[in-house]
Amino acid sequence: MSTLSPTADVHGHGHEGHGHHDIGFIRKYVFSTDHKVIGIQFLMTTLLMLLVGGALALGVRFQLAWPWRTVPIVGEIVFSGEGGTMSPEFYTMLVTMHASVMIFLVIIPILAGAFGNFLIPLMVGADDMAFPVLNMLSYWFMWPAIFFFGLAFFWSGLDAAPAQGWTSYPVLSALKEAAPGAGIAQTWWLMGLTFVGVSSMMGSVNYMTTIINMRAPGMTLFRMPLTIWGMFITAILQAFALPVLTAAGFMLVAERVLGFNFFVPGGLIVNDSDPTVGGGQPLLWQHLFWFYSHPAVYIMLLPAMGMVSDMLAAQVRKPIFGYKPMVYSMAAIAGLGFIVWGHHMFTSGMNPALGMTFMISTMMIALPSAVKVFNWIGTIWGGKVRFNTVMLNCVAFISMFIVGGLSGIWMASVPTDIYFHDTYFIVAHFHYVLFGATLFGCFGAIQYWYPKMFGRKMNETAGKLHFLLTFIGFNGTFFPMHMLGIAGFPRRYADPYIHPYMEHLMPMNRFMTLCAILMGLAQLILIGNFILSYFTGEKVGRNPWQANGLEWSAPSPPGHGNFDIPPVVYRGPYEYSSPLIDDRDYLMQTDLPPKRPVEKEQDNTSSNDAAEGQG
């Protein structure tokens, strides 16, 4: 069966198959156009950046727990003059860079870049992306972004990095006098942002084209796995939202470098400078920024939702409960996602009538999320649950997403948001969604697709321990943030305890920091497991999870060109425990329809009876 297409071990055997030729090490592993290599490159890079972002976060947590104390390990080197204590502007830089790294260099690229690249062709039955070179560029444009973010942080010494938060609200980010890091560093930061945008845009175009044009025979839209739906909708979101951010970024650069005047009103005296001249409007940036960055929240979530659906179905050996509602709710989230950005601006002074409309649309976006949660629980309902690491991470995803989603309701409702805006309640909310949901989903996905990437399984014990410690550390760190928020604890404060009403919250912050350290250390287990399993993990065949998707019909790892047998799709991806066959509880998308006549015993009213119906 391996004669049709070269597999991994074919390297060096000369010209064979459809014009794939012998390629050197560099082309194969570094500047590779193979979507799998690119996906793995993205994954490695984002895991590296995850450690960087996590280290920055620990810096933030340290300052909140032990303000103005000598920072362990790095303090005496970096802040020798002040006895190793952090300076307040450095704290704001940590906050800014933590968010920038985590959002732009971890969450978005790990979903769209790593898993999107690796999974899309495999799951739709294509031999590669539609535009392989563009795909390669989308990875290599990450490095200028990382370079410029790094440059922003290190260019003029550690204490002149961007310090205006990842939201970079002007006037703080537009005038170089306004903050220590608002000089050249902020321009570098914007450059980095632009490169991330270019990278995302290349990926997005590629994903849409691949998903629309390169599906295997029989792979109708409603036979696509939810992962692919998630990626598809994400790609659409990116394609429509990103230009706005890029434009806003260029406007800000033009304002900073060329003297344009979009955001800065006249008459401001910042840092004893001459009064500003002009008639810009700071809120313009907020609108433009959130027009991208709110959909971006879903860019950071929808693929994870899709992946969790796939993993969950495989681990409970059951079809997804309500496939079409799942698809529609993702589409609804994406659609509504474009008309809710104003909920970031309830207290910003925009027209209060907008507050009302944005409140209603924001409330409504909770609906598809709720539908998805119910469907996931429904999926587990009556299943034969395998409690492996993948499953644990998926359940954690659901559980954390419930918390993150529910706490969002307070923020969606304007009157309570007046109080909660820019307090730790928000911080708790988005960490529950971005870390609690997305990252647990990614941890599960790493374990789940690792065999497909490297032909070996990751260690289960280490995986479970990593999950346990991360879960405990995570909740210990972020759950108390709800209470901090209710107590009115504002974000981005280097020393909140100079305000009398927050003094008593320091012990709680210490507890949170200890949990954060635990969580940070737990990630070393993941990294260790990831690396060591490559050498020592149990070798597996094509379909270690007995799953249905197309990717499991390819060899592990798949060779260049993916499929040794061109796949033909006969049904949807979730036909687990199908009564059509007796000897096993899964029916792959490529399996020929069983000969036995079908008894119609399933619920006809449900959505995904597409198995036979939509050939």
Added chain:
Amino acid sequence: MKFSDTIVCAVALLGIAGCSSNSVPQFETSQDTGKLFQPARDAVESELQAAFGTPENLVVWPDLPVDFGSFGGSIEKVTTQGTLVVPLAGQSALATDERLPELSGAAVLVAPAAGGEKGAEGGENAAAVYRVAHYDPESKTLRVVDENGKPTQVTAAEGDGVQVIGDGLQKGRNLYLKHCMHCHGVSGDGDGPTAPYLKPRPRDYRKGIFKFTSTKTGVRASRDDLFRLVKLGVPGTYMPSFMLLPDDEVSAIVEYVRWLSMRGELESKLVVQLALDFGSDQIGPKRTFADMSTEFDAFRGSDLPDIVKSAGEELGADWSAPEDAENLVIPKEERVASSLESIARGRKMFLSEKTKCYSCHGETGAGNGAATEEINDLPGQPGVKAEVPGLFDAWGNIVKPRNLQRGLFRGGRRPIDIYRRIHSGIKGTPMQAFGNNLSDQDIWDLVNYVLNVPFEKKTQASH
């Protein structure tokens, strides 16, 4: 296997994180000190160390008028060994009655009645040193132990003076490191980590000069001036208002700032003396390092203690003076009511050759007078021209004359504040004192004019 490795690795990292010691900020020596040759530099540092200590371990130099929040009283009764009945009373603003129960651990000086309190302050008239074990404000009993915390015999008689040295300065230090250090620096050199981004630069205390004072020309800033400044902030600069810090905390900060100023001044006084003979640039073929070391050892043995002593006395006098009511600028005449006539007189005065206000502040008060475009002398070096045009302050920074049209008055907007700015100038800046040349009447007219400048533009435009 691999899994346990990971755990070991994790535990090791935790160990590193946990064991890193808490280091303490240190005073930095000034640039000028750095220009001395090594033994002289060491000598300056050790003198400063002896007189002021380190941020971690502050030293009491009794010559200096520093308020440690001390308490004093005379012994009413010596009961048993180590227990005295003393009604302690606060000797300063930092020594409030609420602090009495918290005195444990503080140093106690007991001096014979003849020496009285003076003996205790001077610290030379054989005052015995103890530490407070406990003080009960109710029964006024003071139990003392020796310096090592062991029970001890007290040789004291009724009527002997007792002084308990408070921890006001330590308190000030802690607050300073929390609230002020990031801009003003650990040593008060105006060069903390945040300072490079601030315009105008944070005050460098080491010259002992503060701009906005209520005192006469040449007199240091009073405690009240600094207190008010910390409380109200300096509008138009990054010095924020600390209005809501409790008064005692602000007083403690003020005391620490004064103390840092004195430390900086002592340093520069010593360096001025030493730089003539012991600069590192004077080492050359004619005068080797060894020659200089020999000379310096002699100097150190004979002259240096005297220099330190007289510098201390000067500092004591300089920093006591502003607390003396005689040195305050208090107008003799009441403010002339602000009227169109008064404002017109003020404007005339502003534009006159007598004051030449316009030369810096500009004819419309916009702070753009001709002097800002001229090459002026460097501060403190008459006859040496600066390389760039502009006005310089004593710290070598270019200062802009105040744009009076903005209505921002850094030293305060009360008439008395502006009166004082005109009367005794803004210290350390080219804004000179007019108190000797102008009558009170003239100054009040100027005050009325200055206060009216922000509104004048509009009235002119409407004409």
Added chain:
Amino acid sequence: MNKFWPLFFCFWPIVAVVAFWISPAMNWWFPGMAMSPLGQQIDNLFYMILVIVGLVFVGTHIGLGYVLFRGVAHEDEKKSWFSHGSHKLEVLWSVAPAGILLFMSLYQLDVWMRYRVKSHFPDEVQPIAEVTARQFEWRIRYPAPGKALMPTPQPDDLYTVNDLHVPFGRPVMIRLRSMDVQHSFFVPELRIKQDAVPGTVIPIWFETVDEGDFDLTCAELCGWGHYKMRGRVFAERESQFQHYLKTLQAEQDYDGVRELGSTGAQIAEYSRGPHKQAGH
């Protein structure tokens, strides 16, 4: 051991609920009761959402725990339940949350309108002060006693910093400005937050129900000293407030010579400092 993981996932929501339950008693809760009528309404909305959200949280987690336990208990021979979902359930759990969400959003509009929409402001409310945020303090401008606040500074305006005095028991309005970057006027105890946007003057109104001083903080990153912007709102009786303005006026007109009169003794302590008072 089989049941460990289902138990684990049931255990943590219990911890979460208990944590929320004990929070008010542990002082991990609102900084005191809302001191303004609107704040009390916001609190009520908070508690209403808390009940709904709490029920949903507990409900979904019971559901999750239940299906997980069922999943563990599943017989080995038997396959999973082959079901692609249920149309009825989908409709049910789409419509019911939609109704609740719509109710919640419509129910809250009223409070929002009273808080922000000018035509719904209390009739009698007048601006009593202009608060200008700057890096890193709140500069406050009052009109002279008996006068109305003008949009531009007047010669007899009174100035102070970080310490906003207001009368309690009647709605008052603040004109919020920024001198440099964005700030946010946040008084937790009054449940007020409004960004100060450069180039714009934003009116905010509030009413305090009792005397007291309330912390005022900045809630929008405004630079390295963001955390330093400590201020307070001091609510006092109308007469005391008028007296405060007079004190401020006397302080501000002080020429160093004239006696300060009856108000003089009460001039805010900073005007002279504690040291001279002891010395004179």
